[in-house]
Amino acid sequence: MNEQERKEQYSDEIDLYELLLVLKKRFKIIVAISFIGFLIGGLVAFLSPNIYQARAVLWVDSLIDPSLIERFKTIDNRTSFIIPLGQTKSPEVNNLSLSILNSLEFKKKVLDRLIKHYGEKEDMLSLTKSINKGKGDVVFKAEVDKKTGSINLISEQKDKKVAEDILRYAIDEFEKELEKTSQTYAEAISIQKEKVKNNKNFILSVIEKPISLESPVKPKRKLIIAVAGISALFSAIFLAFIAEWWSNVKKRRAE
Template sequence: MEEKKPVKKDQEIVYYQEDEIDLYELWLILKKRWKVVVSTPLIFVITAVVYIFIAKPVYTSSFFVKIPKNISGYIKYNEKGVLRISPVYLFSQEETISLIKRFNYKSKDFSFIIASESKEKENKETIKIEIGVYKPSIIPDISKSLISYLNSNPYVKRKIETERAKLQIFIKESKDKLHEMEKTKELIYKDLKNGKIQNLGFNPLDLDTKILNIKKEIAELEIRLKNLKGFEISVYPAIPEKPSKPKKKLILAVSVVSGLFLGVFLAFFFEWIENASRRHKEKQL
């Protein structure tokens, strides 16, 4: 930008500032300070390359866990990926450290563990667990260990045991009821055959229908009891072939752009410092 130029008007000096930017003058400044413009992004790129070589590659994988129906309403998440199964928090920073020790892994094997709600409509009853590790070969073992950890939660165990006891009571009551119905049916048919009962007042075939319904109810309850297993993996994690971090291309691109912007800024800043210093010396003379 050109400096203010004095103009005499009625014995007075009037200063004005030109608004136009002389692009050629800017080019001359950049040409003059080319070392700064070139060396700054070069330093950034070298730093980025060193970081890429030093940084440990992180392998990311995710899997889905089926939530037991009796505790699905107690699952909560926060913005940091911390899973909360009331009243216990899981996968917080402290819990992750505890998990590492529990699984007999070293801290250098883990990068992060994040739990979140599945975004897929058909998987609303599932938890998405994303894990970052430095050794991809341990991903299958970690997923199994995490399921074991979830099912060992005292709150989860209590809810599962309560539901199991409830189902067992229902099955026992239904079987007792079935036994009584079958016994009653046997006596009625026996009395009908011997002519002891002339008029029942109801169709004896209705007993067969009720007995079948009770058997169906028992079968459904036994299936529910059999499937009561707590948390289960619904989609197993894949072992990634390439690391997700560090993002080499992105880091290099950002370093080049950032270094170039800073280099241009420094070039103009040094030029301004030099001009200001020169004007200051001229005034002193």
């Protein structure tokens, strides 16, 4: 290997010592940018409002007897709606429950009751705008616990009381919807429709009443500050190398 090839090889290699010199030379820039990022992260973390979470746990059972379903099939072969089979908890019951709870129409009913109670305050108007945009989860969300099969209702709001009231109204409205659905199922299955009034094919059990956590779940201030500080540090180091590269370019042009 001749001398020229050695020079080209060494010029292509990254010199760790030179990198450290660049960091030392641009140390003030790195510290300044990191501090600004850390400061911005702190302001965002501490100026963001506290968000509290309220939770409730529900269990829905079906009492529709298989013999009634068989009778329905012999009368009408249509199965255009969900029929929960048997007297034990089935996935169909939870599917039906989630379809009701997570529908925008249902959440609008809950929000209407909330507005009647609290009036058209800023928070209520904000929730209304979100619902109109199709963002129903900002009011509350319903999900199935994969381990127990129960239905969890979760609402995250600035006010603990509002979060709890949302879930209370949701449970009340949900019970009404289940009664309507029970009547619909009973009328579809029964031959003598006059005998199915007040028929209750679904039973709603509130395993855990709406209750909010004492501590806010958002914002996670320590995490925000840590992420902001680390991001600012890496950005500062990157900008330091850019500044050094640009300085070298200008020197070469001057020569």
